[in-house]
Amino acid sequence: MLELYFTPGPSALYFTAEEHIKTALKKGVCSTSHRGQQFKDIYKECQQNLRKLMDIPEDYHVLITSSANEAWERIIENCVEDESYHVSMGAFSQRFAKIATQLGRTAHELVAEDGTVPDFKAIEVPISAELITICLNESACGTTFPLDSINALREKYPDKLIAIDGVSGVPVIPIDFRNIDTLYFSVQKAFGLPAGLGIWIVNNRCLEKAKTLEAKGKVTGSYHRLPDMVEKAQVYQTAETPNILGIYTLAKVAADMLEKGTLAIRREIDYKSAILNQVIDAHPQLHHFVENDKYVSKTVKVIKTDFDSGLLIEHLKQRKIHVGTGYGGYKNQQIRIANFPTHSKEQTEMLVDLIEAFRA
Numbered sequence: 001m002l003e004l005y006f007t008p009g010p011s012a013l014y015f016t017a018e019e020h021i022k023t024a025l026k027k028g029v030c031s032t033s034h035r036g037q038q039f040k041d042i043y044k045e046c047q048q049n050l051r052k053l054m055d056i057p058e059d060y061h062v063l064i065t066s067s068a069n070e071a072w073e074r075i076i077e078n079c080v081e082d083e084s085y086h087v088s089m090g091a092f093s094q095r096f097a098k099i100a101t102q103l104g105r106t107a108h109e110l111v112a113e114d115g116t117v118p119d120f121k122a123i124e125v126p127i128s129a130e131l132i133t134i135c136l137n138e139s140a141c142g143t144t145f146p147l148d149s150i151n152a153l154r155e156k157y158p159d160k161l162i163a164i165d166g167v168s169g170v171p172v173i174p175i176d177f178r179n180i181d182t183l184y185f186s187v188q189k190a191f192g193l194p195a196g197l198g199i200w201i202v203n204n205r206c207l208e209k210a211k212t213l214e215a216k217g218k219v220t221g222s223y224h225r226l227p228d229m230v231e232k233a234q235v236y237q238t239a240e241t242p243n244i245l246g247i248y249t250l251a252k253v254a255a256d257m258l259e260k261g262t263l264a265i266r267r268e269i270d271y272k273s274a275i276l277n278q279v280i281d282a283h284p285q286l287h288h289f290v291e292n293d294k295y296v297s298k299t300v301k302v303i304k305t306d307f308d309s310g311l312l313i314e315h316l317k318q319r320k321i322h323v324g325t326g327y328g329g330y331k332n333q334q335i336r337i338a339n340f341p342t343h344s345k346e347q348t349e350m351l352v353d354l355i356e357a358f359r360a
């Protein structure tokens with residue numbers, strides 16, 4: 001049996017990825033010029049497939065970055081002159097606020113206790129804040145931010161830009177792009193692809209904001225200024241030599257996901273999420289870190305262990321199954337399990353059986 005990765009990122013490759021990478025090598029994708037027609041066709045296919053898969057409106061731009069980390073920096077540089085507002089629910093969402101501070105902005109931050117999600121009423125954005133940032137699925141803590149709260153934020157703060165971290169949530173969680181301005185993700189989580197590629201989706205409000213900042217003489221970046229990225233993306237080009245193999249593989253995997261259908265993918269995620277929840281609830285030595293059911297992520301389960309979590313992690317590893325440790329300071333107190341589209345029902349059932357039978 002091959003090694004099975006339920007780690008929350010990098011995770012198991014999407015089950016068709018290997019075949020696409022092999023084909024890419026044969027087609028010379030790794031050697032082709034990023035100024036040539038072959039690359040333009042790859043980027044176009046990638047854009048089109050993502051638009052269909054994720055319901056991205058035509059007037060939103062699909063841009064290439066190196067990672068989600070890069071998107072944090074790009075969004076602050078291009079969409080915030082002075083002040084931003086961040087809903088932080090763990091290590092990943094907190095980094096957005098930190099980057100805003102590092103770039104000299106005033107970052108207002110609402111920090112939820114780990115394992116919780118702030119009540120909608122607690123989100124009070126100052127009038128002066130230009131941007132609100134939300135993490136759809138906080139992979140460090142296993143919390144999910146409710147979609148109805150995103151829609152309510154848009155209603156309450158129509159003038160502010162809303163940025164969504166979709167990294168471990170898309171394409172599983174259906175996002176209504178009309179209620180947000182920008183969303184970004186890295187491909188090594190729910191898409192099941194090799195790391196080193198990020199997708200940054202922006203609307204024209206973000207673009208106008210960047211142009212306004214530039215007109216005031218502000219620096220919005222260098223080779224990845226938003227206006228320049230958008231202009232290039234319209235002709236399926238990038239400023240730098242991008243991760244062509246990654247873009248190719250993403251285009252193909254997005255096509256495979258489309259063929260399978262988002263409904264089927266979501267039904268499977270729901271089933272696997274339910275059996276994972278069941279085993280956590282039934283096991284005498286395991287507990288959900290996220291206590292409120294409403295906020296338990298479907299795609300990243302964070303489990304508190306009554307014992308050193310390394311024991312269970314090692315037990316599974318001997319059976320060629322890899323799960324994640326707790327994040328940061330929780331390393332030995334938790335395990336984290338990914339439930340992404342590539343993880344099959346059978347693989348997840350096998351994992352659940354092993355966990356069920358385990359006692360420390």
Ligand SMILES: *Cc1c(COP(=O)(O)O)cnc(C)c1O
Nearest residue numbers: 067068069092137139167168186
């Ligand atoms: C993994 C992750 C990131 C960071 O992704 P990089 O590819 O390392 O930039 C950001 N946000 C969330 C929610 C993540 O899970």
